[in-house]
Structures are given as structure tokens and as C-alpha cells.
Amino acid sequence: MSEPSGRQRSAIITGGSGGIGLACAEALVARGYDVLLTARTEGPLRAAAERLGARWVAADSADPGQFARVVAAVPHVDLLVHSAGILKGTFVRKERIEDFDEVIRANLRSAFVASQAVLPKMGPGGRIVFISSSAGEAGMKARSAYSASKAGVNAFAEALEAEVARDGIHVNVLVPAPVETPMLEEVTFEMHALQSKDVADAVLFLDALHPRVVLPRIAMRAVSEGPLAPPPVVSALVRQPRA
Secondary structure, eight states: OOOOTTSOOEEEEETTTSHHHHHHHHHHHHTTOEEEEEOSOHHHHHHHHHHHTOEEOOOOTTOHHHHHHHHHTSSOOSEEEEOOOOOOOOOTTTOOHHHHHHHHIIIIIHHHHHHHHHGGGOOTTOEEEEEOOGGGTSOOTTOHHHHHHHHHHHHHHHHHHHHHGGGTOEEEEEEESOBOSGGGGGOSSOBOOBOHHHHHHHHHHHHHSOTTOOOOEEEEOOOOSSTTOOOOBOOHHHHSOOO
């Protein structure tokens, strides 16, 4: 989308120190955005921002007080890419309630906190993009908390879109199947995976849409057969020998 007259467009990216968030940041910096990265751990966040020429504020996206500092660092928000989240958990019979709560907090509560914080600084033509997961549409065995959190993000985004459409703000959900990031080391089966850049390209596509176009959801997956299929990803959990 073209820049409003007289000012640079501004984007906040959560989970911006690596994986999908970092790929989105790199793409948006190249497009001319003033990009502000945020994540919980300062060291990798600072390094990522310095490499890209972006700004950064270390914060927990699920903490309203901390995320308020992120939003305070920009005069306006044209684009929020909410990529923060964790993949954690086990079978329901074994899972601790504390771990379940941690996943819901990191993945779903953070979506609410970030959205509520940016809306006062987002005008017509603004856009919120949530990075969800195919696990939110087809629950993943032994990842019940993660699946529930992503299904919650999908429903939250749909409700939010209905609220802010009158303000000229769009809400989009990207629903990728597995993406080859360090998070996949927690997955116990091999798979054909997307690349982080593939998701970033989808964000660029949404950003280029005219505001009159409504496109609430994009589902993505890697080709799994034929000459274009990538090699399957095999995590360390799969590679390690069984006792």
C-alpha cells in the first residue's frame, strides 16, 4: 500500500527476534517501513534490529504494561504483525495446568493485549495480521494447548474484524501449515514445511492490497509431492534413537 502523504508508514512486529517475525521485519524494512521489533529476550532482539536497521523494544506481548512501552515508541501504527507465540505441551493426561496456561497466555492473551494497545494509534487503512497455525483448524495431537490457543486467535480475529471494519481497519489471519523454524524441534513427526519467507511474502501481499479489499484469512501449506516439494523436515526428537 502506498504511504500516506508526508509520513513514513510504521509497523510493529511481535516475536520479531527470529523465525517468521524476523522474516516479516526484513521484508517490511525493504518496503520502506519504519519497523519496530519486540520480543521478550533483549539480546537476540537487539541483534536482529541492528542487522535490519529497525528499532526495538524488549517486552512481553502478553503484559499490558510492557506492551504499552512498545506502542509509546511510535507516533502511529499502520501495521501490526502479531507473530509472538510458543509451541509447548504434551498429552492432556500428562500436561501440567501451568504449562497449558503459559501457552494460552503467550499465544492468545498476547493477541488481545497487542491489538488493544495499537488500536488507538491506528487509523483508516490500518491493518492487523495475526500469524496463526493450521493446528487451530485441525487440532494437533499432544499439543492441545497450542491448538486451542490458535483456534482462539482465529475466533478473536474474526470478532475483532467485525468491530473495527467501521473504522477502516482490516484484520487478517495467516494460517500456515508447519513452517521451518526452531519451533519445529518440538514436533515429533517429519513434515514438508514452509519457509519463514513464504509467510513474509503473504504479509507483503496483504499490505499491498487496496483498503477496499476484504481478505480475512489466507491458508498456506508446502507442496508435499511432485518436483516442487521441499525435503521433509525431521526434528531432533524424531532423529534421536528410541530407548
